[in-house]
Amino acid sequence: MIDSILSFLAHGLLQASAPVLIVYVLVVTQLTIFSVTLYLHRSQAHRGVDFHPLIAHFFRFWTWLTTAMVTRQWVAVHRKHHAKVETAEDPHSPMVHGIKRVFWQGVELYRVAANDKSIEEKYGRGTPDDWIERHVYSRFPEAGPTLLALASILLFGFWGLAIWAIQMLWIPFWAAGFVNGLGHYWGYRNFESSDTSTNLSPWGLWIGGEELHNNHHAFPSSAKFALRKFEVDIGWVVIRLLASMRLAKVLRVAPALDLRPNVHLPDSETLKAVLTHRFRALTDYYRQVIIPTLRDEAAQASERVRAVPSRLRRALADGGRWLDGEGRARLQAMMERRPTLQTVLDYRARLLAALDQRVPEQALHNLQQWVREAEASGIAVLQQYAARLSAYALPAAG
Ligand SMILES: [Zn+2]
Ligand SMILES: [Zn+2]
Incomplete structure:
Protein backbone atom coordinates (compact mmCIF):
# COMPACT_ATOMS: atom_id res chain seq x y z
CA MET A 1 0.00 0.00 0.00
CA LEU A 251 -2.54 35.96 -46.46
CA ARG A 252 0.81 37.68 -46.97
CA VAL A 253 4.44 36.86 -47.62
CA ALA A 254 7.34 39.23 -48.21
CA PRO A 255 7.59 40.15 -51.91
CA ALA A 256 10.67 39.13 -53.87
CA LEU A 257 12.90 41.63 -55.64
CA ASP A 258 13.21 41.59 -59.41
CA LEU A 259 15.83 43.37 -61.50
CA ARG A 260 14.79 44.59 -64.97
CA PRO A 261 17.27 44.86 -67.81
CA ASN A 262 17.97 48.19 -69.54
CA VAL A 263 16.42 50.62 -67.10
CA HIS A 264 18.57 53.73 -67.13
CA LEU A 265 16.58 56.07 -64.96
CA PRO A 266 14.26 55.12 -62.08
CA ASP A 267 10.57 55.08 -63.02
CA SER A 268 7.45 54.69 -60.90
CA GLU A 269 7.96 50.92 -60.81
CA THR A 270 11.48 51.43 -59.47
CA LEU A 271 10.16 53.74 -56.79
CA LYS A 272 7.53 51.24 -55.64
CA ALA A 273 10.12 48.47 -55.44
CA VAL A 274 12.72 50.63 -53.71
CA LEU A 275 10.19 51.74 -51.10
CA THR A 276 9.11 48.13 -50.49
CA HIS A 277 12.72 46.95 -50.33
CA ARG A 278 14.29 50.04 -48.78
CA PHE A 279 15.94 48.08 -45.93
CA ARG A 280 17.41 45.69 -48.45
CA ALA A 281 18.56 48.63 -50.59
CA LEU A 282 20.34 50.09 -47.55
CA THR A 283 22.02 46.77 -46.74
CA ASP A 284 23.17 46.50 -50.35
CA TYR A 285 24.45 50.06 -50.11
CA TYR A 286 26.54 49.11 -47.08
CA ARG A 287 27.93 45.95 -48.67
CA GLN A 288 28.37 47.17 -52.22
CA VAL A 289 29.35 50.80 -51.72
CA ILE A 290 30.46 51.63 -48.17
CA ILE A 291 32.60 48.57 -47.40
CA PRO A 292 34.45 48.60 -50.78
CA THR A 293 35.10 52.34 -50.35
CA LEU A 294 36.40 51.78 -46.83
CA ARG A 295 38.66 49.01 -48.13
CA ASP A 296 39.95 51.15 -50.97
CA GLU A 297 40.83 54.08 -48.80
CA ALA A 298 42.39 51.83 -46.18
CA ALA A 299 44.56 50.22 -48.88
CA GLN A 300 45.68 53.60 -50.16
CA ALA A 301 46.69 54.63 -46.66
CA SER A 302 48.35 51.20 -46.16
CA GLU A 303 45.96 50.52 -43.29
CA ARG A 304 43.91 47.46 -42.59
CA VAL A 305 40.10 47.69 -42.64
CA ARG A 306 40.24 46.10 -39.20
CA ALA A 307 41.96 49.27 -37.98
CA VAL A 308 38.42 50.69 -37.88
CA PRO A 309 36.73 49.34 -34.73
CA SER A 310 33.73 47.09 -35.43
CA ARG A 311 31.41 49.49 -33.59
CA LEU A 312 32.26 52.22 -36.09
CA ARG A 313 31.99 49.85 -39.05
CA ARG A 314 28.50 48.95 -37.82
CA ALA A 315 27.72 52.64 -37.53
CA LEU A 316 28.58 53.03 -41.22
CA ALA A 317 25.78 50.55 -41.98
CA ASP A 318 23.06 52.31 -40.02
CA GLY A 319 24.14 55.92 -40.45
CA GLY A 320 25.52 56.12 -36.91
CA ARG A 321 22.01 56.07 -35.46
CA TRP A 322 22.91 54.23 -32.24
CA LEU A 323 26.22 55.96 -31.43
CA ASP A 324 26.61 58.05 -28.30
CA GLY A 325 28.34 61.46 -28.32
CA GLU A 326 31.80 60.00 -28.02
CA GLY A 327 31.15 57.46 -30.78
CA ARG A 328 29.89 60.20 -33.07
CA ALA A 329 33.02 62.25 -32.44
CA ARG A 330 35.21 59.27 -33.29
CA LEU A 331 33.22 58.60 -36.45
CA GLN A 332 33.59 62.25 -37.42
CA ALA A 333 37.34 62.15 -36.84
CA MET A 334 37.61 58.99 -38.92
CA MET A 335 35.68 60.53 -41.79
CA GLU A 336 37.94 63.56 -41.95
CA ARG A 337 40.77 61.31 -43.07
CA ARG A 338 38.59 59.52 -45.61
CA PRO A 339 36.94 61.97 -48.01
CA THR A 340 35.48 59.35 -50.40
CA LEU A 341 33.91 57.50 -47.49
CA GLN A 342 32.41 60.79 -46.35
CA THR A 343 31.02 61.32 -49.85
CA VAL A 344 29.35 57.89 -50.05
CA LEU A 345 27.87 58.36 -46.57
CA ASP A 346 26.43 61.70 -47.70
CA TYR A 347 24.90 59.90 -50.67
CA ARG A 348 23.36 57.38 -48.29
CA ALA A 349 21.75 60.12 -46.21
CA ARG A 350 20.42 61.82 -49.34
CA LEU A 351 18.98 58.58 -50.69
CA LEU A 352 17.11 58.13 -47.41
CA ALA A 353 15.86 61.71 -47.53
CA ALA A 354 14.67 61.21 -51.12
CA LEU A 355 12.66 58.14 -50.11
CA ASP A 356 11.17 59.87 -47.07
CA GLN A 357 9.41 62.30 -49.36
CA ARG A 358 5.69 61.56 -49.08
CA VAL A 359 4.49 62.90 -52.42
CA PRO A 360 5.27 60.08 -54.91
CA GLU A 361 6.04 62.44 -57.86
CA GLN A 362 8.48 64.36 -55.69
CA ALA A 363 10.06 61.16 -54.35
CA LEU A 364 10.53 59.87 -57.91
CA HIS A 365 12.02 63.18 -59.01
CA ASN A 366 14.46 63.07 -56.06
CA LEU A 367 15.38 59.46 -56.75
CA GLN A 368 16.09 60.24 -60.43
CA GLN A 369 18.19 63.21 -59.39
CA TRP A 370 20.07 61.03 -56.92
CA VAL A 371 20.82 58.43 -59.60
CA ARG A 372 22.03 61.10 -62.06
CA GLU A 373 24.40 62.53 -59.48
CA ALA A 374 25.63 59.09 -58.41
CA GLU A 375 26.39 58.30 -62.04
CA ALA A 376 28.34 61.53 -62.38
CA SER A 377 30.21 61.01 -59.09
CA GLY A 378 33.19 59.22 -60.63
CA ILE A 379 33.03 56.62 -57.84
CA ALA A 380 32.74 53.28 -59.63
CA VAL A 381 31.01 51.30 -56.86
CA LEU A 382 28.45 54.07 -56.44
CA GLN A 383 27.77 54.17 -60.18
CA GLN A 384 27.21 50.41 -60.25
CA TYR A 385 24.89 50.63 -57.28
CA ALA A 386 22.83 53.41 -58.88
CA ALA A 387 22.44 51.40 -62.08
CA ARG A 388 21.27 48.36 -60.13
CA LEU A 389 18.89 50.41 -57.98
CA SER A 390 17.25 51.85 -61.11
CA ALA A 391 16.46 48.29 -62.22
CA TYR A 392 14.57 47.40 -59.00
CA ALA A 393 11.08 46.01 -59.61
CA LEU A 394 8.44 43.99 -57.80
CA PRO A 395 7.57 40.63 -59.36
CA ALA A 396 4.37 40.62 -61.38
CA ALA A 397 1.36 39.50 -59.31
CA GLY A 398 0.39 35.83 -59.55
ZN1 LIG B 1 6.00 40.98 -34.90
ZN1 LIG C 1 11.46 43.12 -32.33
Whole structure:
Protein backbone atom coordinates (compact mmCIF):
# COMPACT_ATOMS: atom_id res chain seq x y z
CA MET A 1 0.00 0.00 0.00
CA ILE A 2 2.69 2.47 1.12
CA ASP A 3 4.80 1.37 -1.81
CA SER A 4 2.08 2.07 -4.34
CA ILE A 5 1.36 5.49 -2.78
CA LEU A 6 5.06 6.38 -2.93
CA SER A 7 5.25 5.14 -6.48
CA PHE A 8 2.20 7.22 -7.43
CA LEU A 9 3.72 10.31 -5.78
CA ALA A 10 6.94 9.82 -7.68
CA HIS A 11 5.64 8.81 -11.10
CA GLY A 12 1.89 9.43 -11.21
CA LEU A 13 -0.73 7.39 -13.01
CA LEU A 14 1.31 6.81 -16.15
CA GLN A 15 4.55 5.63 -14.50
CA ALA A 16 6.33 7.03 -17.56
CA SER A 17 10.02 6.25 -18.19
CA ALA A 18 12.67 8.99 -18.52
CA PRO A 19 12.81 8.92 -22.36
CA VAL A 20 9.02 9.24 -22.53
CA LEU A 21 9.14 12.21 -20.14
CA ILE A 22 11.82 13.91 -22.25
CA VAL A 23 9.85 13.45 -25.47
CA TYR A 24 6.74 14.73 -23.71
CA VAL A 25 8.56 17.88 -22.55
CA LEU A 26 9.87 18.54 -26.07
CA VAL A 27 6.47 18.08 -27.65
CA VAL A 28 4.48 20.23 -25.24
CA THR A 29 7.04 23.05 -25.14
CA GLN A 30 7.24 23.16 -28.95
CA LEU A 31 3.44 23.22 -29.12
CA THR A 32 3.54 26.28 -26.88
CA ILE A 33 6.17 27.90 -29.09
CA PHE A 34 3.98 27.24 -32.16
CA SER A 35 0.92 28.67 -30.43
CA VAL A 36 2.85 31.87 -29.79
CA THR A 37 4.65 32.28 -33.12
CA LEU A 38 1.89 30.97 -35.41
CA TYR A 39 -1.27 32.03 -33.67
CA LEU A 40 -0.51 35.04 -31.43
CA HIS A 41 2.25 36.49 -33.56
CA ARG A 42 1.83 35.73 -37.26
CA SER A 43 -1.94 35.34 -37.31
CA GLN A 44 -3.40 37.59 -34.62
CA ALA A 45 -0.84 40.40 -34.31
CA HIS A 46 0.18 40.70 -37.98
CA ARG A 47 -2.62 39.00 -39.98
CA GLY A 48 -0.15 37.16 -42.18
CA VAL A 49 -2.04 33.86 -41.99
CA ASP A 50 -5.50 32.62 -41.07
CA PHE A 51 -6.13 29.26 -39.43
CA HIS A 52 -9.12 26.96 -39.61
CA PRO A 53 -11.32 27.67 -36.53
CA LEU A 54 -10.38 24.29 -35.06
CA ILE A 55 -6.65 24.97 -35.28
CA ALA A 56 -7.05 28.56 -34.14
CA HIS A 57 -9.03 27.45 -31.14
CA PHE A 58 -6.57 24.73 -30.27
CA PHE A 59 -3.78 27.36 -30.23
CA ARG A 60 -5.90 29.66 -28.08
CA PHE A 61 -6.68 26.90 -25.62
CA TRP A 62 -3.06 25.80 -25.50
CA THR A 63 -1.83 29.36 -24.93
CA TRP A 64 -4.25 29.70 -22.02
CA LEU A 65 -3.35 26.27 -20.62
CA THR A 66 0.43 26.67 -20.80
CA THR A 67 1.20 30.41 -20.60
CA ALA A 68 -1.73 32.31 -19.01
CA MET A 69 -1.19 35.00 -21.65
CA VAL A 70 -4.29 36.81 -22.92
CA THR A 71 -4.45 37.05 -26.72
CA ARG A 72 -5.61 40.67 -26.80
CA GLN A 73 -2.88 41.77 -24.39
CA TRP A 74 -0.12 39.88 -26.17
CA VAL A 75 -1.17 41.27 -29.54
CA ALA A 76 -1.40 44.82 -28.21
CA VAL A 77 2.02 44.76 -26.52
CA HIS A 78 3.59 43.26 -29.60
CA ARG A 79 2.02 45.68 -32.08
CA LYS A 80 3.22 48.52 -29.89
CA HIS A 81 6.74 47.06 -30.00
CA HIS A 82 6.65 47.38 -33.80
CA ALA A 83 5.03 50.80 -33.78
CA LYS A 84 7.41 52.36 -31.24
CA VAL A 85 10.47 50.19 -31.76
CA GLU A 86 13.63 51.32 -29.89
CA THR A 87 11.97 54.41 -28.42
CA ALA A 88 11.12 55.06 -24.78
CA GLU A 89 7.63 53.76 -25.56
CA ASP A 90 8.85 50.38 -26.87
CA PRO A 91 7.70 47.88 -24.20
CA HIS A 92 10.91 45.85 -24.36
CA SER A 93 13.73 47.53 -26.28
CA PRO A 94 17.25 46.55 -25.18
CA MET A 95 18.37 49.97 -26.52
CA VAL A 96 16.15 51.64 -23.92
CA HIS A 97 16.04 49.15 -21.03
CA GLY A 98 19.48 47.55 -21.49
CA ILE A 99 20.11 44.03 -22.74
CA LYS A 100 20.52 42.51 -19.25
CA ARG A 101 17.15 43.77 -18.10
CA VAL A 102 15.28 42.59 -21.21
CA PHE A 103 17.04 39.23 -21.25
CA TRP A 104 16.54 38.36 -17.57
CA GLN A 105 13.46 40.39 -16.69
CA GLY A 106 11.72 40.49 -20.05
CA VAL A 107 8.64 38.88 -18.59
CA GLU A 108 8.34 41.71 -16.02
CA LEU A 109 8.51 44.28 -18.81
CA TYR A 110 5.84 42.31 -20.67
CA ARG A 111 3.57 42.21 -17.62
CA VAL A 112 3.79 45.95 -17.03
CA ALA A 113 2.78 46.60 -20.65
CA ALA A 114 0.13 43.83 -20.70
CA ASN A 115 -1.60 45.36 -17.67
CA ASP A 116 -1.72 48.80 -19.28
CA LYS A 117 -5.31 49.17 -20.46
CA SER A 118 -4.50 52.09 -22.76
CA ILE A 119 -2.10 49.88 -24.78
CA GLU A 120 -4.76 47.19 -25.04
CA GLU A 121 -7.32 49.68 -26.28
CA LYS A 122 -5.08 51.29 -28.86
CA TYR A 123 -3.34 48.22 -30.26
CA GLY A 124 -5.50 45.22 -29.36
CA ARG A 125 -8.18 45.42 -32.03
CA GLY A 126 -9.54 42.44 -33.92
CA THR A 127 -8.69 39.70 -31.41
CA PRO A 128 -11.29 37.09 -30.30
CA ASP A 129 -14.12 38.45 -28.18
CA ASP A 130 -16.50 35.47 -27.93
CA TRP A 131 -18.15 33.90 -24.89
CA ILE A 132 -15.26 31.64 -23.93
CA GLU A 133 -12.78 34.52 -24.28
CA ARG A 134 -14.80 36.80 -22.01
CA HIS A 135 -15.85 34.18 -19.46
CA VAL A 136 -12.84 31.87 -19.35
CA TYR A 137 -9.60 32.75 -21.16
CA SER A 138 -9.41 36.48 -20.40
CA ARG A 139 -11.32 36.30 -17.15
CA PHE A 140 -9.32 33.51 -15.50
CA PRO A 141 -5.94 33.43 -17.25
CA GLU A 142 -4.22 31.75 -14.28
CA ALA A 143 -6.75 28.90 -14.31
CA GLY A 144 -5.05 27.39 -17.37
CA PRO A 145 -1.66 26.75 -15.77
CA THR A 146 -3.38 25.68 -12.52
CA LEU A 147 -5.34 23.05 -14.42
CA LEU A 148 -2.17 22.00 -16.21
CA ALA A 149 -0.30 21.61 -12.90
CA LEU A 150 -3.02 19.32 -11.52
CA ALA A 151 -3.15 17.21 -14.68
CA SER A 152 0.63 17.02 -14.83
CA ILE A 153 0.96 15.85 -11.21
CA LEU A 154 -1.82 13.31 -11.70
CA LEU A 155 -0.18 11.85 -14.80
CA PHE A 156 3.49 12.06 -13.87
CA GLY A 157 3.66 12.49 -10.07
CA PHE A 158 6.59 14.50 -8.73
CA TRP A 159 8.11 14.61 -12.20
CA GLY A 160 4.90 16.17 -13.44
CA LEU A 161 5.51 19.10 -11.14
CA ALA A 162 9.06 19.51 -12.45
CA ILE A 163 7.83 19.36 -16.06
CA TRP A 164 5.14 21.90 -15.30
CA ALA A 165 7.78 24.26 -13.87
CA ILE A 166 9.80 23.92 -17.10
CA GLN A 167 6.68 24.70 -19.13
CA MET A 168 6.02 27.81 -17.05
CA LEU A 169 9.54 29.08 -17.68
CA TRP A 170 9.60 28.27 -21.40
CA ILE A 171 7.94 31.38 -22.87
CA PRO A 172 9.31 33.83 -20.28
CA PHE A 173 12.80 32.60 -21.14
CA TRP A 174 12.68 31.90 -24.89
CA ALA A 175 10.26 34.62 -25.98
CA ALA A 176 10.40 37.46 -23.47
CA GLY A 177 14.11 37.07 -22.76
CA PHE A 178 15.71 35.41 -25.75
CA VAL A 179 13.81 36.83 -28.74
CA ASN A 180 12.90 40.23 -27.29
CA GLY A 181 16.39 40.66 -25.82
CA LEU A 182 18.94 38.98 -28.06
CA GLY A 183 16.76 39.45 -31.17
CA HIS A 184 17.59 43.14 -30.85
CA TYR A 185 21.18 42.69 -29.85
CA TRP A 186 23.13 39.80 -31.32
CA GLY A 187 23.30 38.09 -34.70
CA TYR A 188 23.32 39.08 -38.37
CA ARG A 189 21.21 41.50 -40.34
CA ASN A 190 19.84 41.01 -43.85
CA PHE A 191 17.96 44.27 -43.72
CA GLU A 192 19.13 47.67 -42.54
CA SER A 193 15.78 48.30 -40.83
CA SER A 194 15.42 51.39 -38.65
CA ASP A 195 15.66 49.27 -35.48
CA THR A 196 18.39 47.03 -34.05
CA SER A 197 16.68 43.71 -34.86
CA THR A 198 18.91 40.74 -35.69
CA ASN A 199 18.60 37.20 -37.01
CA LEU A 200 19.89 34.97 -34.23
CA SER A 201 20.54 32.03 -36.51
CA PRO A 202 19.75 31.23 -40.14
CA TRP A 203 17.96 28.03 -39.05
CA GLY A 204 14.86 28.88 -37.06
CA LEU A 205 14.26 25.43 -35.63
CA TRP A 206 14.12 25.79 -31.87
CA ILE A 207 11.83 28.76 -31.25
CA GLY A 208 9.50 28.31 -34.17
CA GLY A 209 11.36 30.54 -36.64
CA GLU A 210 11.37 33.57 -34.33
CA GLU A 211 15.15 33.36 -34.60
CA LEU A 212 14.79 35.32 -37.86
CA HIS A 213 13.79 38.52 -36.08
CA ASN A 214 15.52 40.99 -38.42
CA ASN A 215 13.68 39.49 -41.40
CA HIS A 216 10.47 39.83 -39.43
CA HIS A 217 11.01 43.53 -38.68
CA ALA A 218 11.76 44.17 -42.35
CA PHE A 219 8.46 42.52 -43.44
CA PRO A 220 6.26 42.33 -40.32
CA SER A 221 3.10 41.03 -41.97
CA SER A 222 4.86 38.24 -43.87
CA ALA A 223 3.75 34.80 -42.64
CA LYS A 224 7.13 33.48 -43.76
CA PHE A 225 10.23 34.54 -41.83
CA ALA A 226 12.97 32.80 -43.84
CA LEU A 227 13.87 35.10 -46.73
CA ARG A 228 17.23 33.90 -48.01
CA LYS A 229 18.12 30.61 -49.65
CA PHE A 230 20.04 29.24 -46.68
CA GLU A 231 17.46 30.23 -44.05
CA VAL A 232 14.92 27.82 -42.56
CA ASP A 233 11.75 28.77 -40.69
CA ILE A 234 10.15 25.78 -39.00
CA GLY A 235 6.99 27.81 -38.30
CA TRP A 236 6.58 28.31 -42.05
CA VAL A 237 6.98 24.55 -42.59
CA VAL A 238 4.06 24.00 -40.19
CA ILE A 239 1.98 26.67 -41.96
CA ARG A 240 2.61 25.02 -45.33
CA LEU A 241 1.69 21.65 -43.90
CA LEU A 242 -1.56 23.01 -42.45
CA ALA A 243 -2.26 24.89 -45.71
CA SER A 244 -1.85 21.67 -47.69
CA MET A 245 -4.65 20.20 -45.55
CA ARG A 246 -6.73 23.37 -45.99
CA LEU A 247 -6.32 24.17 -42.30
CA ALA A 248 -4.42 27.40 -42.91
CA LYS A 249 -4.58 30.19 -45.46
CA VAL A 250 -1.52 32.32 -46.11
CA LEU A 251 -2.54 35.96 -46.46
CA ARG A 252 0.81 37.68 -46.97
CA VAL A 253 4.44 36.86 -47.62
CA ALA A 254 7.34 39.23 -48.21
CA PRO A 255 7.59 40.15 -51.91
CA ALA A 256 10.67 39.13 -53.87
CA LEU A 257 12.90 41.63 -55.64
CA ASP A 258 13.21 41.59 -59.41
CA LEU A 259 15.83 43.37 -61.50
CA ARG A 260 14.79 44.59 -64.97
CA PRO A 261 17.27 44.86 -67.81
CA ASN A 262 17.97 48.19 -69.54
CA VAL A 263 16.42 50.62 -67.10
CA HIS A 264 18.57 53.73 -67.13
CA LEU A 265 16.58 56.07 -64.96
CA PRO A 266 14.26 55.12 -62.08
CA ASP A 267 10.57 55.08 -63.02
CA SER A 268 7.45 54.69 -60.90
CA GLU A 269 7.96 50.92 -60.81
CA THR A 270 11.48 51.43 -59.47
CA LEU A 271 10.16 53.74 -56.79
CA LYS A 272 7.53 51.24 -55.64
CA ALA A 273 10.12 48.47 -55.44
CA VAL A 274 12.72 50.63 -53.71
CA LEU A 275 10.19 51.74 -51.10
CA THR A 276 9.11 48.13 -50.49
CA HIS A 277 12.72 46.95 -50.33
CA ARG A 278 14.29 50.04 -48.78
CA PHE A 279 15.94 48.08 -45.93
CA ARG A 280 17.41 45.69 -48.45
CA ALA A 281 18.56 48.63 -50.59
CA LEU A 282 20.34 50.09 -47.55
CA THR A 283 22.02 46.77 -46.74
CA ASP A 284 23.17 46.50 -50.35
CA TYR A 285 24.45 50.06 -50.11
CA TYR A 286 26.54 49.11 -47.08
CA ARG A 287 27.93 45.95 -48.67
CA GLN A 288 28.37 47.17 -52.22
CA VAL A 289 29.35 50.80 -51.72
CA ILE A 290 30.46 51.63 -48.17
CA ILE A 291 32.60 48.57 -47.40
CA PRO A 292 34.45 48.60 -50.78
CA THR A 293 35.10 52.34 -50.35
CA LEU A 294 36.40 51.78 -46.83
CA ARG A 295 38.66 49.01 -48.13
CA ASP A 296 39.95 51.15 -50.97
CA GLU A 297 40.83 54.08 -48.80
CA ALA A 298 42.39 51.83 -46.18
CA ALA A 299 44.56 50.22 -48.88
CA GLN A 300 45.68 53.60 -50.16
CA ALA A 301 46.69 54.63 -46.66
CA SER A 302 48.35 51.20 -46.16
CA GLU A 303 45.96 50.52 -43.29
CA ARG A 304 43.91 47.46 -42.59
CA VAL A 305 40.10 47.69 -42.64
CA ARG A 306 40.24 46.10 -39.20
CA ALA A 307 41.96 49.27 -37.98
CA VAL A 308 38.42 50.69 -37.88
CA PRO A 309 36.73 49.34 -34.73
CA SER A 310 33.73 47.09 -35.43
CA ARG A 311 31.41 49.49 -33.59
CA LEU A 312 32.26 52.22 -36.09
CA ARG A 313 31.99 49.85 -39.05
CA ARG A 314 28.50 48.95 -37.82
CA ALA A 315 27.72 52.64 -37.53
CA LEU A 316 28.58 53.03 -41.22
CA ALA A 317 25.78 50.55 -41.98
CA ASP A 318 23.06 52.31 -40.02
CA GLY A 319 24.14 55.92 -40.45
CA GLY A 320 25.52 56.12 -36.91
CA ARG A 321 22.01 56.07 -35.46
CA TRP A 322 22.91 54.23 -32.24
CA LEU A 323 26.22 55.96 -31.43
CA ASP A 324 26.61 58.05 -28.30
CA GLY A 325 28.34 61.46 -28.32
CA GLU A 326 31.80 60.00 -28.02
CA GLY A 327 31.15 57.46 -30.78
CA ARG A 328 29.89 60.20 -33.07
CA ALA A 329 33.02 62.25 -32.44
CA ARG A 330 35.21 59.27 -33.29
CA LEU A 331 33.22 58.60 -36.45
CA GLN A 332 33.59 62.25 -37.42
CA ALA A 333 37.34 62.15 -36.84
CA MET A 334 37.61 58.99 -38.92
CA MET A 335 35.68 60.53 -41.79
CA GLU A 336 37.94 63.56 -41.95
CA ARG A 337 40.77 61.31 -43.07
CA ARG A 338 38.59 59.52 -45.61
CA PRO A 339 36.94 61.97 -48.01
CA THR A 340 35.48 59.35 -50.40
CA LEU A 341 33.91 57.50 -47.49
CA GLN A 342 32.41 60.79 -46.35
CA THR A 343 31.02 61.32 -49.85
CA VAL A 344 29.35 57.89 -50.05
CA LEU A 345 27.87 58.36 -46.57
CA ASP A 346 26.43 61.70 -47.70
CA TYR A 347 24.90 59.90 -50.67
CA ARG A 348 23.36 57.38 -48.29
CA ALA A 349 21.75 60.12 -46.21
CA ARG A 350 20.42 61.82 -49.34
CA LEU A 351 18.98 58.58 -50.69
CA LEU A 352 17.11 58.13 -47.41
CA ALA A 353 15.86 61.71 -47.53
CA ALA A 354 14.67 61.21 -51.12
CA LEU A 355 12.66 58.14 -50.11
CA ASP A 356 11.17 59.87 -47.07
CA GLN A 357 9.41 62.30 -49.36
CA ARG A 358 5.69 61.56 -49.08
CA VAL A 359 4.49 62.90 -52.42
CA PRO A 360 5.27 60.08 -54.91
CA GLU A 361 6.04 62.44 -57.86
CA GLN A 362 8.48 64.36 -55.69
CA ALA A 363 10.06 61.16 -54.35
CA LEU A 364 10.53 59.87 -57.91
CA HIS A 365 12.02 63.18 -59.01
CA ASN A 366 14.46 63.07 -56.06
CA LEU A 367 15.38 59.46 -56.75
CA GLN A 368 16.09 60.24 -60.43
CA GLN A 369 18.19 63.21 -59.39
CA TRP A 370 20.07 61.03 -56.92
CA VAL A 371 20.82 58.43 -59.60
CA ARG A 372 22.03 61.10 -62.06
CA GLU A 373 24.40 62.53 -59.48
CA ALA A 374 25.63 59.09 -58.41
CA GLU A 375 26.39 58.30 -62.04
CA ALA A 376 28.34 61.53 -62.38
CA SER A 377 30.21 61.01 -59.09
CA GLY A 378 33.19 59.22 -60.63
CA ILE A 379 33.03 56.62 -57.84
CA ALA A 380 32.74 53.28 -59.63
CA VAL A 381 31.01 51.30 -56.86
CA LEU A 382 28.45 54.07 -56.44
CA GLN A 383 27.77 54.17 -60.18
CA GLN A 384 27.21 50.41 -60.25
CA TYR A 385 24.89 50.63 -57.28
CA ALA A 386 22.83 53.41 -58.88
CA ALA A 387 22.44 51.40 -62.08
CA ARG A 388 21.27 48.36 -60.13
CA LEU A 389 18.89 50.41 -57.98
CA SER A 390 17.25 51.85 -61.11
CA ALA A 391 16.46 48.29 -62.22
CA TYR A 392 14.57 47.40 -59.00
CA ALA A 393 11.08 46.01 -59.61
CA LEU A 394 8.44 43.99 -57.80
CA PRO A 395 7.57 40.63 -59.36
CA ALA A 396 4.37 40.62 -61.38
CA ALA A 397 1.36 39.50 -59.31
CA GLY A 398 0.39 35.83 -59.55
ZN1 LIG B 1 11.46 43.12 -32.33
ZN1 LIG C 1 6.00 40.98 -34.90
